[in-house]
Amino acid sequence: MSGTFISFEGPDGAGKTSALRAITATLQPMLGDRLTVTREPGGNAISESIRAIILDRANTAMDYRTEALLYAAARRQHLAETILPALAAGQLVLCDRYVDSSVAYQGAGRQIGERAVAQMNQFATDGLLPALTIYFDVPAEVGLQRIQAHRDPQQVDRLDVEKTAFHDRVRAAYLRLQAANPQRIKLIDATQTPDQVVAAALTLIKQTASGYFTAGA
Ligand SMILES: Nc1ncnc2c1ncn2[C@@H]1O[C@H](COP(=O)(O)OP(=O)(O)OP(=O)(O)O)[C@@H](O)[C@H]1O
Numbered sequence: 001m002s003g004t005f006i007s008f009e010g011p012d013g014a015g016k017t018s019a020l021r022a023i024t025a026t027l028q029p030m031l032g033d034r035l036t037v038t039r040e041p042g043g044n045a046i047s048e049s050i051r052a053i054i055l056d057r058a059n060t061a062m063d064y065r066t067e068a069l070l071y072a073a074a075r076r077q078h079l080a081e082t083i084l085p086a087l088a089a090g091q092l093v094l095c096d097r098y099v100d101s102s103v104a105y106q107g108a109g110r111q112i113g114e115r116a117v118a119q120m121n122q123f124a125t126d127g128l129l130p131a132l133t134i135y136f137d138v139p140a141e142v143g144l145q146r147i148q149a150h151r152d153p154q155q156v157d158r159l160d161v162e163k164t165a166f167h168d169r170v171r172a173a174y175l176r177l178q179a180a181n182p183q184r185i186k187l188i189d190a191t192q193t194p195d196q197v198v199a200a201a202l203t204l205i206k207q208t209a210s211g212y213f214t215a216g217a
C-alpha cells in the first residue's frame with residue numbers, strides 16, 4: 001500500500017463536509033487523479049444503499065446493534081471497493097468519517113460499548129487505521145445549532161434528530177479517542193471561522209502527506 005489515508009471526524013455540524021469541499025478545491029488542481037475524496041457511510045453504490053437505510057428517519061425501529069453492524073458493513077464494502085484500491089494506486093485518500101465515528105456514535109452515543117464497537121470494526125477493517133485523523137471539535141449545541149440554522153429540513157437525518165445528551169456523549173468519546181491516540185488524531189478548534197479551520201486542516205494534511213507536495217512529486 002503506497003497511498004496515504006486521512007479521515008475527517010467530528011460531531012454533527014462540526015463543519016467537516018464544508019471544510020473537505022474547500023480542501024478538495026485547493027488540492028484537486030495540484031494532485032489531479034492522485035486525490036480520492038470519499039465519505040462514510042457511502043462512497044460506492046452498495047455502501048450508499050446501506051447509508052440510505054441507516055439514515056432514513058422512517059426506520060425508528062432500528063436496533064442499536066443492527067445500526068452498528070450496518071455502519072461496519074458499509075465500511076467493509078467501502079474499504080474493499082474504494083479505499084484499498086485507491087491506496088494501492090498511490091493516491092491521497094481523504095475520507096469524511098471512518099471507524100472513530102462508530103466508536104463515538106454507536107459505542108458512546110448509543111451506549112452499546114466503545115470497546116465492543118472497536119472490536120467489531122477491527123474485523124471489518126482488518127485493523128486499517130488512517131495515517132492522520134483530523135478531529136473537528138465543537139460543543140454539541142454549536143453543531144446542532146448550525147444544522148438547524150442552515151440545513152434543508154429534508155436533509156436532517158435519523159442521527160441529527162437525537163437529543164443533546166446523545167451528542168454530548170459523542171463529543172466526550174471523541175475527546176477520549178483523541179487523548180488516547182494523540183499521534184494519529186489531531187484536534188482542530190472548529191468554532192473558528194471556516195477559513196481558519198480549512199487552513200489548519202491543510203497544514204496537517206501537508207505535514208502528513210508531504211510527499212505529494214514536494215517539488216517534482
Ligand atoms: N467554521 C464554521 N463556522 C460557522 N458555520 C460553519 C462552519 N463550518 C461549517 N459551518 C456551517 O455549519 C453547517 C454544517 O456544516 P457541515 O455540513 O460542513 O458539517 P458536518 O461536520 O459535515 O456535519 P454532519 O456530520 O452533520 O454532516 C453548514 O451550514 C455550514 O455552512
Ligand SMILES: Cc1cn([C@H]2C[C@H](O)[C@@H](COP(=O)(O)O)O2)c(=O)[nH]c1=O
Nearest residue numbers: 012040041071097098101102105159160
Ligand atoms: C460513519 C458513521 C456515521 N455515523 C453518523 C454520523 C452522522 O450523524 C451520520 C451521517 O454522517 P454525515 O457526516 O452527516 O454524512 O451518521 C455514525 O453514527 N456512525 C458511523 O460509523
